[in-house]
Amino acid sequence: MELHYSDRNLELFCHVAGLSREDQIVLTAVRDNVHPLIPWLTDRFYEVLAEEPEIKPYIEGRVEQLKKTHVVWLESLFAGDYGVDFIKRQEKIGETHVRVRVPPLFVAASMAFLRGALPPVLVVNVPDAKQAMLATASVLRLLDLCQYLIDRKYAEVLMDNLGISPVLLTRLQTVGKGLALAS
Amino acid sequence: MREDQIKTVLTDLKGRSASIEAAALISTDGLILSSVLPEMMDEDRVSAMVAAMLSLGDRTAAELACGTLEQVLITGSHGHILIIHAGQDAVLCTIANKTAKLGLLFLDAKYAAQAVTSLL
Numbered sequence: 321m322e323l324h325y326s327d328r329n330l331e332l333f334c335h336v337a338g339l340s341r342e343d344q345i346v347l348t349a350v351r352d353n354v355h356p357l358i359p360w361l362t363d364r365f366y367e368v369l370a371e372e373p374e375i376k377p378y379i380e381g382r383v384e385q386l387k388k389t390h391v392v393w394l395e396s397l398f399a400g401d402y403g404v405d406f407i408k409r410q411e412k413i414g415e416t417h418v419r420v421r422v423p424p425l426f427v428a429a430s431m432a433f434l435r436g437a438l439p440p441v442l443v444v445n446v447p448d449a450k451q452a453m454l455a456t457a458s459v460l461r462l463l464d465l466c467q468y469l470i471d472r473k474y475a476e477v478l479m480d481n482l483g484i485s486p487v488l489l490t491r492l493q494t495v496g497k498g499l500a501l502a503s
Numbered sequence: 504m505r506e507d508q509i510k511t512v513l514t515d516l517k518g519r520s521a522s523i524e525a526a527a528l529i530s531t532d533g534l535i536l537s538s539v540l541p542e543m544m545d546e547d548r549v550s551a552m553v554a555a556m557l558s559l560g561d562r563t564a565a566e567l568a569c570g571t572l573e574q575v576l577i578t579g580s581h582g583h584i585l586i587i588h589a590g591q592d593a594v595l596c597t598i599a600n601k602t603a604k605l606g607l608l609f610l611d612a613k614y615a616a617q618a619v620t621s622l623l
Contacts, residue, residue, distance in 0.1 A: 483558035491533040491551040 330407075333468060343458035348400035350455040353445045355395065361441060362390045365433055378422060394434075397462055410466050414473025418481070424471055431467045435460055508622050509537040516615040522603035523611070524582070528619055529553050529594045536593060553596040557586050574609070585612050590620040 334340065366383055369375045379386055393413075396406065417427065439456045446452035479489050513526040517539050527538035527546070533554035535546045560575040575586040582600040585608055589595040595616040599608050 481562070483562040484555060485532055485558075487532040488551065488554050488558065491547070492555055495545070495548040495551045 329472075333465060337461045337464060339461045339465060343461060344400045344402060346451070346454045346458045347398050347462070350442065350446050350451060351398040351400070353447075354398055354441060357441050357445060358391055358394045359387075361434075361437055362387050362394065364437065365390065365430070368433060369430075375426060378420070378426070397459060397466075402462070402465075407469055410469035411473040414470040415477050417470070417474055418477040424474060427467060427470050427474075431463050434463055438463075505622055506537060509619050510539070512615050512618045512622070513537055513539045516597065516611055519611045520599070520603065520607065522599045522601075523597060523608070524600055525596075525598040526615070527553070527596045528589060529596060531557065531592050531594060549596065553584075553586055553594055557588070557594045560586070574612075576605075583608065585609065587612055587616050589616040590623050593619070593623055595619060 366379070366387055369379055370383070393409075396409065416422075417424075438459050442452045442455050442459070443449075446455060476486070479486070484492070509528055513528060516526045517523050525538070525540045525544065527540055527549055528536040529550040530536055531554055533551040535550040538546055538549075540546060540549060556575055556577070557572070561572045564570060564572040573587065577584040577586075580601075582598065583603055583605070585597045585599070587595050595612060597608065597612045597615070
């Protein structure tokens with residue numbers, strides 16, 4: 321995996337998650353098995369979204385465009401390049417979500433859908449069982465990375481809009497709740 | 504030396520009126536630089552909240568086309584919290600009780616902010 325990560329948090333994430341160059345190899349190897357099923361997976365995903373009254377307003381009238389974007393994004397999970405451009409694309413999603421007011425709940429729910437839907441797709445469509453198992457682990461790790469990157473950027477943009485610097489945010493987090501009166 | 508001078512400015516500010524109960528100089532990142540706070544007040548909490556409030560005030564003034572922020576005044580049932588810039592990177596917070604005359608409070612805090620700015 322092309323880990324051009326110059327930030328300590330991402331290094332930590334990859335280390336703890338076990339995300340490595342091996343995952344790049346594993347996911348690229350199953351790309352051809354998964355690609356034909358991605359449009360089906362996207363269709364299923366948007367069917368589920370459309371059932372939710374709270375999500376419906378966000379997708380109504382532009383489902384086809386959103387599906388195309390989703391297919392491209394899903395394909396990128398198996399493209400084997402998870403370097404700077406990949407990271408920037410996830411961050412762009414986070415930025416866009418702030419702008420169009422898509423809450424982190426939707427990202428978490430969407431990722432949970434994929435964590436549930438992708439493993440069976442791999443098990444059924446990758447002939448080698450061991451390879452399917454390895455690919456499942458890799459794609460789950462990658463989904464977690466995507467969610468982290470999207471949510472992190474979302475929080476950064478939101479705080480920047482409020483004028484709260486990362487240092488100040490850390491201080492606010494550590495002061496906790498309650499009065500400014502010492503307990 | 505400089506720390507002592509800043510502390511003196513804050514102590515003088517607090518001494519200007521019986522209604523002024525506390526004062527603190529805080530970095531815009533929420534780090535306490537100097538303070539004359541009652542013991543019961545948690546410096547870290549005061550500094551983080553004040554810096555956040557000033558940041559929001561800055562953004563609000565800009566968004567609502569009010570120009571450059573001059574001050575943020577929070578008034579509660581027991582008193583006032585006045586927050587003003589002290590140079591580019593610091594914030595002066597003055598806490599006064601309900602008996603404070605706001606005009607005098609603004610003036611005293613403004614002079615104190617100018618004084619500490621020259622020391623930063």
